[in-house]
Structure formats: structure tokens, C-alpha cells
Amino acid sequence: xxxxxxxxxxxxxxxxxxxxxxxxxxxxxxxxxxxxxxxxxxxxxxxxxxxxxxxxxxxxxxxxxxxxxxxxxxxxxxxxxxxxxxxxxxxxxxxxxxxxxxxxxxxxxxxxxxxxxxxxxxxxxxxxxxxxxxxxxxxxxxxxxxxxxxxxxxxxxxxxxxxxxxxxxxxxxxxxxxxxxxxxxxxxxxxxxxxxxxxxxxxxxxxxxxxxxxxxxxxxxxxxxxxxxxxxxxxxxxxxxxxxxxxxxxxxxxxxxxxxxxxxxxxxxxxxxxxxxxxxxxxxxxxxxxxxxxxxxxxxxxxxxxxxxxxxxxxxxxxxxxxxxxxxxxxxxxxxxxxxxxxxxxxxxxxxxxxxxxxxxxxxxxxxxxxxxxxxxxxxxxxxxxxxxxxxxxxxxxxxxxxxxxxxxxxxxxxxxxxxxxxxxxxxxxxxxxxxxxxxxxxxxxxxxxxxxxxxxxxxxxxxxxxxxxxxxxxxxxxxxxxxxxxxxxxxxxxxxxxxxxxxxxxxxxxxxxxxxxxxxxxxxxxxxxxxxxxxxxxxxxxxxxxxxxxxxxxxxxxxxxxxxxxxxxxxxxxxxxxxxxxxxxxxxxxxxxxxxxxxxxxxxxxxxxxxxxxxxxxxxxxxxxxxxxxxxxxxxxxxxxxxxxxxxxxxxxxxxxxxxxxxxxxxxxxxxxxxxxxxxxxxxxxxxxxxxxxxxxxxxxxxxxxxxxxxxxxxxxxxxxxxxxxxxxxxxxxxxxxxxxxxxxxxxxxx
Numbered sequence: 001x002x003x004x005x006x007x008x009x010x011x012x013x014x015x016x017x018x019x020x021x022x023x024x025x026x027x028x029x030x031x032x033x034x035x036x037x038x039x040x041x042x043x044x045x046x047x048x049x050x051x052x053x054x055x056x057x058x059x060x061x062x063x064x065x066x067x068x069x070x071x072x073x074x075x076x077x078x079x080x081x082x083x084x085x086x087x088x089x090x091x092x093x094x095x096x097x098x099x100x101x102x103x104x105x106x107x108x109x110x111x112x113x114x115x116x117x118x119x120x121x122x123x124x125x126x127x128x129x130x131x132x133x134x135x136x137x138x139x140x141x142x143x144x145x146x147x148x149x150x151x152x153x154x155x156x157x158x159x160x161x162x163x164x165x166x167x168x169x170x171x172x173x174x175x176x177x178x179x180x181x182x183x184x185x186x187x188x189x190x191x192x193x194x195x196x197x198x199x200x201x202x203x204x205x206x207x208x209x210x211x212x213x214x215x216x217x218x219x220x221x222x223x224x225x226x227x228x229x230x231x232x233x234x235x236x237x238x239x240x241x242x243x244x245x246x247x248x249x250x251x252x253x254x255x256x257x258x259x260x261x262x263x264x265x266x267x268x269x270x271x272x273x274x275x276x277x278x279x280x281x282x283x284x285x286x287x288x289x290x291x292x293x294x295x296x297x298x299x300x301x302x303x304x305x306x307x308x309x310x311x312x313x314x315x316x317x318x319x320x321x322x323x324x325x326x327x328x329x330x331x332x333x334x335x336x337x338x339x340x341x342x343x344x345x346x347x348x349x350x351x352x353x354x355x356x357x358x359x360x361x362x363x364x365x366x367x368x369x370x371x372x373x374x375x376x377x378x379x380x381x382x383x384x385x386x387x388x389x390x391x392x393x394x395x396x397x398x399x400x401x402x403x404x405x406x407x408x409x410x411x412x413x414x415x416x417x418x419x420x421x422x423x424x425x426x427x428x429x430x431x432x433x434x435x436x437x438x439x440x441x442x443x444x445x446x447x448x449x450x451x452x453x454x455x456x457x458x459x460x461x462x463x464x465x466x467x468x469x470x471x472x473x474x475x476x477x478x479x480x481x482x483x484x485x486x487x488x489x490x491x492x493x494x495x496x497x498x499x500x501x502x503x504x505x506x507x508x509x510x511x512x513x514x515x516x517x518x519x520x521x522x523x524x525x526x527x528x529x530x531x532x533x534x535x536x537x538x539x540x541x542x543x544x545x546x547x548x549x550x551x552x553x554x555x556x557x558x559x560x561x562x563x564x565x566x567x568x569x570x571x572x573x574x575x576x577x578x579x580x581x582x583x584x585x586x587x588x589x590x591x592x593x594x595x596x597x598x599x600x601x602x603x604x605x606x607x608x609x610x611x612x613x614x615x616x617x618x619x620x621x622x623x624x625x626x627x628x629x630x631x632x633x634x635x636x637x638x639x640x641x642x643x644x645x646x647x648x649x650x651x652x653x654x655x656x657x658x659x660x661x662x663x664x665x666x667x668x669x670x671x672x673x674x675x676x677x678x679x680x681x682x683x684x685x686x687x688x689x690x691x692x693x694x695x696x697x698x699x700x701x702x703x704x705x706x707x708x709x710x711x712x713x714x715x716x717x718x719x720x721x722x723x724x725x726x727x728x729x730x731x732x733x734x735x736x737x738x739x740x741x742x743x744x745x746x747x748x749x750x751x752x
Contacts, residue, residue: 005041008175042163046156053095056107058114061095072166077472079491087162089124090155096128097146100137108132404709405685406696406731406747411714416443416453417740420660423674424736426725427468432490433734434476435742436466438670442478444490447732447744455493464673465508469552471517479508485522487552497555505546512573512582514596519558521582522548525569542588545569549599559599563592572615572675581638583624585612591626593638605642608632613656614676619683627676631655633688633706646705653691658718660738670738674721678733680749681726685709687733689719693743694735714743 009032016025045068052061065088073084092115099107109132112119119125131137138147145151414435423436432454436442442457457478465479469487475496478486483506487497501508505524513520525545547561547570563570569587576582581602582594589612592604608628615626623645624636631652635645656672677688686706687694693713697706717739725732733745 008178011178012175042160042167045163046160049091049159053098056099056104058095058107058111061091065091076166077474083162087159089122091159092119093128093146094152094155096131097152100131101147105132404750405698406710406749408710408712409746409748411712411746412447412451412744413714414443414445414447414451414742414744415740416445416456417441417742419740420668420670420738421674421720421736421740421742422464422670423466424721424723424734424742425466425468425675426723426732426734427473428470429473430725430732432474433742434466434468434490435736436463437740442466442476444476451744455490457488465511467511467513467520469513469517469520470515477511477513477520479511479522480506481508482506483508483524485511485550487555499550499555501548502546505544507569509545509569509571510573510584512575513552514575514579515577516579518553519549519551521573521575522550523570523573523584524548525587542566542586543569545587547573547584561594561599562601564601564604571612574616576617576621581617581621583615583617583638585615585626585628587611589628591615591624591636593624603638603641605636607634607636607642613672616675616677616679619679625677625686627655629655633677635705646701646703648705650688651690653718654688654695656689656720658689658720658738660717668738670720672720674736675723676721678722678724680724680731687722687724687735689722689735691718692716694719694722694733694745696733712743712745714745715739715741717741 009028012028013025016022016028048064049061052058052064069084073080076084092111096108096111099105099111112129112132116129120129127142131143134140134143137143414433417435417437419437419439419441421435421437424433425435426433431448432444432446434442434444440459440461440463442459442463443453444455444457445451445453459478459480461484462481463478464481467477467479469475469477474489474491476488476490478488480486483501483503485499485501485508486495487499488494489496501522501524505526507525507527508522509525510523511520523545524547525543544567545563546567547563549558549561550556551558563586566588568590570584571587572585574583575596580596582596584592584594585607586592589606589608589610590604591607591612593602594600595602607626608630610629612626612628615624617624618635622638624638625633626636627633627650631650631654633648633650633655635647637643637645655676656670658670658672660668660670662668677686679686684699686697686699688697689695690711693711693715695708696710696712698709699705700707712733712735715735715737717737719735719737721736723734725734731747731749733747734742735745736742
């Protein structure tokens with residue numbers, strides 16, 4: 001990171017000089033010289049600390065460490081605070097040991113006098129106050145390890161590694177990543193050029209091989225393969241055949257469609273052909289002779305007799321080659337026209353047959369060799385492959401259409417729950433998943449690199465909702481059915497706080513944490529529905545409820561939102577990217593949009609007939625999507641109150657209530673609790689529930705508003721909640737069902 005900072009500074013200097021901002025350049029140079037972070041160079045920071053220690057500058061050492069703590073260490077999570085304290089303790093001990101080793105006992109006593117108030121209450125410093133009064137502390141068993149070279153080197157390496165990792169994990173500005181992007185682009189360009197050269201080389205080899213195949217397309221006869229042992233008479237024969245071959249077509253185009261079995265009937269494997277140019281000449285002449293025999297074989301396959309293994313050419317040619325030159329020159333000329341006619345006839349027969357009849361034709365021939373089938377199928381490849389691409393689509397066959405936006409790479413199952421899932425959410429970093437079932441059991445688990453349960457949370461009181469905190473993302477908000485919200489640390493596996501919300505509205509239906517992490521919204525509802533969390537028919541009168549804002553740092557309630565026209569239970573809540581807007585869906589079918597800077601309702605409109613089950617902002621945050629009890633998936637324009645941009649009617653298995661039937665009339669019904677739909681990272685596709693797995697739709701601007709593109713499948717029970725994690729390279733879709741199974745489908749987006 002330090003080298004990137006230096007190069008970025010040079011780029012900024014160059015820009016300021018180019019723009020003529022000389023005063024700004026002077027201020028920049030002065031601030032760089034006085035930079036206490038040393039351009040994020042760890043070696044320079046440690047050198048500065050050692051300089052203070054060597055010069056016995058205790059005040060400078062303390063001031064510099066406090067600056068690093070305010071600038072860097074305070075941004076770390078609480079779990080790293082103990083590490084920072086240990087490094088500070090070791091740094092002060094390193095200073096004290098240095099004063100004793102240099103024989104400056106005055107500075108040793110000065111250290112304990114100035115730091116007495118700060119250190120006397122710390123257990124690790126309790127025994128160190130006697131250090132100035134020990135005659136030979138380096139020989140004392142309690143202090144001798146600190147005087148060794150091993151301890152000092154270990155401390156400096158630990159400090160160096162800690163700062164290096166800290167700088168690597170710090171969020172970098174866009175300008176600072178410019179150098180890395182340039183290097184990445186350069187490496188990609190070089191790699192692209194290398195790949196292009198490889199492609200050109202492979203194309204050249206392919207052309208050379210193709211030319212060689214055209215020269216020696218068929219296997220040569222035995223007497224040409226053994227050309228090194230030919231006598232003068234046979235060499236003259238080859239030369240004369242080359243003259244004839246130059247005056248006749250070297251290779252008929254239609255011969256490329258003939259099977260290999262017809263080109264060399266009864267041919268046994270021979271040794272590799274020689275490299276003499278005359279081989280190519282004879283190789284062009286030999287197919288004509290072979291194809292005549294093959295055309296006869298195709299016309300009357302039962303009368304064909306195997307040819308002797310000594311030669312792959314027809315018997316007349318062999319006898320003529322043994323008799324003399326002239327017959328070998330006359331025989332191809334005599335048969336040439338007949339062979340061309342046979343080839344033309346066979347080509348017409350092959351192309352006149354429909355693709356579906358090729359296998360039947362091969363079966364009718366009966367006596368035809370097995371080598372003929374691949375050649376006939378080869379002619380049919382273009383049509384059949386085109387049919388496969390068209391009809392494959394995204395069906396069960398697994399074929400992918402040309403416009404398929406995602407490829408399902410894998411699908412894993414998490415089966416630690418034993419009852420129906422209510423909520424299943426991925427944290428902001430995409431590392432952990434929290435899932436809640438109807439029995440009140442919460443599982444916190446990871447799926448990368450392996451699926452592993454990190455924590456199990458069981459509660460005496462029923463749990464109805466959960467939400468990940470944004471900062472730090474290891475915290476989990478848990479809403480109960482008795483009016484409490486717990487803040488749970490998934491790393492330490494313990495409750496940090498428990499907040500009492502409202503006794504008159506004990507059911508915590510929804511939780512949403514602000515992107516800033518400083519507050520969260522809590523929806524509390526009254527106990528007007530009897531029974532458990534399973535579905536009960538909707539009451540004519542909406543349930544009373546409250547919408548509260550809580551501060552996560554002070555753990556105190558900040559305010560209560562006004563719900564017009566009457567207090568009603570809020571089923572779902574969602575913030576926009578910066579937390580300035582909050583959208584809610586209520587049991588009265590109304591969507592309310594709140595301005596979180598003024599903490600008041602900006603607009604509200606009736607969105608659905610019945611309850612609003614799930615609501616989310618669009619990718620550009622100009623619209624809001626919602627799913628309601630009426631089974632509709634609607635897009636609303638937030639700049640024009642109550643104006644629909646699109647509407648789509650979804651099946652019941654996507655909107656609920658969800659029904660799971662069993663033997664002997666068993667039926668389990670569950671109203672929606674968790675998220676019913678989730679968007680991909682670009683907001684162009686949406687994942688919804690279904691009876692057998694998640695369904696992915698493409699958002700369109702026309703009618704219909706949704707276009708089905710992929711079915712994830714994998715479930716045997718209805719899916720009741722979904723989530724789509726795009727924090728990693730490959731998007732992960734989570735689908736949770738009523739049998740307690742959660743499927744993780746890893747998708748690869750295909751860029752068009």
C-alpha cells in the first residue's frame with residue numbers, strides 16, 4: 001500500500017503542476033513532509049517509534065502512539081482492542097528495557113513517575129515498579145526474557161505484521177486504487193496479446209494440418225508407405241501418376257462426405273507414410289480408385305468381397321502397377337467419369353434425406369459397416385445441434401439458451417433445522433448466514449469455503465424476527481414474541497444487550513438496521529392473533545402496532561414514528577443504501593415512505609388488498625417493489641405517490657400463505673414472515689419463492705413485468721423465504737423451505 005500511495009502522490013503532483021495550482025502543491029509537499037503516517041509505510045512508522053525510544057523521548061513516543069490510535073486503531077472492531085493494548089504495553093516495556101541497557105536510570109525513573117497514574121491499576125505492570133531498584137535486572141528470572149534479542153525481535157515483527165495487515169484491510173479511496181487498476185489493465189493487455197499470438201499460431205497449425213490432410217486425405221497404399229524400398233520402375237510409376245493427377249481433379253468435393261469405411265474397405269493399419277512429395281501426388285490419385293470400389297459397395301453391399309490386406313487400393317490397380325506404366329495411366333482415365341457420377345448420385349441421396357431418417361436408413365442397409373453411421377450422423381450435426389439449442393432453454397434437461405443470464409454452478413443443502421424456516425438472511429460481508437425456524441432455534445453458519453455451523457441460539461421466549469447489524473456485522477438483532485429485542489454477538493456467542501420494547505405490543509414483527517449502523521427500526525404489534533407463528537386467517541380489522549427507532553450505541557429508544565391514519569402493525573421494513581429513506585409495508589395494505597433525516601412520513605398509499613408481506617427498494621432507488629396478500633408483485637414510483645409502474649400476478653406458492661400437506665389429512669399453514677423476494681447485484685433479476693425451489697425472473701419494462709429465466713429447484717417442500725448474496729464473486733441464492741432445508745445455489749452470471 002505504501003508504494004501505491006507514493007505513486008498516487010506523484011500523479012497528484014503532476015496534475016497540480018499541469019493545472020498550475022502551485023500554492024496547493026506547496027501545501028501538499030509541506031503536509032507530506034509532516035505526515036505522521038509516513039505514507040502508510042510500515043517500516044518508516046516503526047523507524048519513527050524506534051527513534052523516539054533511542055532518544056529517550058517519552059512524550060514524543062506517547063503522542064505518536066496516541067495519534068496512531070486516534071487515526072487507525074479506533075476504526076478496528078472491539079475484538080482487536082486487546083491486541084492494540086498488548087502492543088502498547090510491549091512498546092513501553094521496550095522503552096524501559098532500552099533505558100536500562102543504555103545505563104540511563106534517570107530516564108527509567110522518569111518513565112515510572114510520569115506513567116504511575118496510568119499503569120498502577122494494570123496487573124501487567126504491577127511487578128515492574130521495582131525494576132529501577134534491582135541491581136542486575138537482566139539476571140532476574142522475572143525480567144531476563146525481556147532483555148533478550150529474541151523478545152525484542154519478536155515484538156518488532158509482531159508490530160510490523162499488525163500494521164501491515166491493518167493497512168491492507170483499510171478501505172481505500174478510489175484514487176488510491178488507480179495504480180492497481182493500471183497494473184491490472186497492463187497485465188490483462190499483455191495476457192491478451194499472448195493469447196492472441198497463441199490463437200494465431202494454432203490457426204496456422206490448423207491450416208497447415210488441413211493442407212496436409214488435403215494432400216494425404218486417404219491412407220496410402222502399402223507400396224507408397226514403403227517408398228524407401230522402391231526400385232526405379234516403381235519410382236517411374238509414381239512420377240507418371242503425378243503427371244496424370246495434375247491434369248485431373250485432385251480431389252472431388254463430394255468425397256469429404258464419404259465415410260472412412262468406404263474409402264479404405266478391408267484396410268488394416270499400416271505404418272506411417274513417408275515424407276516424399278511424391279506421396280502427396282499419389283495420395284490424390286488413390287481416392288478416385290478407392291471411391292469407385294466404395295460406390296459399388298454402396299450399390300450392392302452383399303456382393304462386396306474383402307480386399308487383400310497387402311494393399312488398400314482395388315485389385316485392378318495393384319495388377320496394373322505390377323504389369324507396367326501404361327495400364328496404370330489408362331485405368332483412372334477410364335473410370336473417372338463413372339466415379340464422379342456415382343459420387344454425385346450418392347451426395348444427392350444423402351442431402352435429400354431428412355435428418356430424422358438417417359438412423360433409419362442406416363438400419364435398413366443392414367450389411368453396411370459400422371463406420372458409416374458416424375459419417376451420416378455428421379451430416380446431420382448442424383440441424384440437430386440447432387434444434388437442441390432452441391428447445392433446451394432452461395428446462396429440466398439442463399440445456400442453456402443463448403440468452404440464459406445465469407449458470408447454476410452448484411447447489412448445497414443446510415439441514416440443521418428440524419422445523420419450518422421463518423427467516424434466512426446473509427450478513428453484509430457475505431460470510432455468515434442466520435436462519436430462524438418456527439421452534440425459535442437460530443443457526444449462525446458459514447458456507448465459504450465449507451458449510452459449518454458457527455453458533456446455535458435457543459430462546460425460552462418465541463422468536464419472530466432477526467436482522468444482521470451493519471457495523472459491526474458480527475452482531476445479530478433478535479426480535480421476540482414477548483416485547484424484547486436482543487443484541488447477540490455471534491463471535492463471542494453471548495447476548496450483549498436485551499431491550500424491552502413495549503408490553504402492549506410484544507410481538508416484534510420486523511427489524512431493520514440502518515446502513516450507518518448507529519440505529520435500527522423495530523416494528524412491534526399487539527397480541528390480537530392467537531396461536532403460534534403459523535398462519536391464521538386474516539382478521540377484518542388490522543392489528544395495532546408501533547414503529548420505533550432505537551439507538552444501537554446508547555441502547556435507548558429515540559422516537560416513535562407516526563402511523564397514519566391509525567396505528568397498525570408493520571410487517572416489513574427496508575432502508576435505502578444510505579439510510580435516508582425507510583419504506584414499510586403494513587397489515588392494512590398501505591406502504592409508507594419515511595424521511596429519516598426529518599423522522600417523518602414523506603408519503604403513503606394503499607398498495608394491496610390485504611396485508612403487505614414484503615417490500616424492497618429498486619436498484620436505482622427511484623421505485624419500490626412490494627408483494628401483498630392479493631398475490632401481486634407491484635413496482636411503485638416514489639416520485640409520484642401511488643403510481644404503478646408495473647404489476648404482475650404471482651402464484652400462491654410465491655406469495656403465501658404456504659401450505660404443506662401430509663398423510664392422513666395433515667396440513668401445515670404458514671403466513672409469510674421473511675423476505676419473499678430478493679434482487680441480484682445489478683437489480684435486473686429477482687428471486688422469488690415457489691413450491692419446489694426458487695424462481696428467478698428478469699425485470700422487464702413491458703407486459704408482463706416478469707420473465708421467467710431460471711428455476712433453481714431442489715426442494716421437496718414449499719419455499720417460504722429467500723435471499724440473494726452478491727458480496728462474493730459468484731452470487732449465492734438462499735431458498736428456505738417448510739421442511740427446514742436451506743439450499744445454497746451458486747450462480748455464475750453470463751455477461752451479454
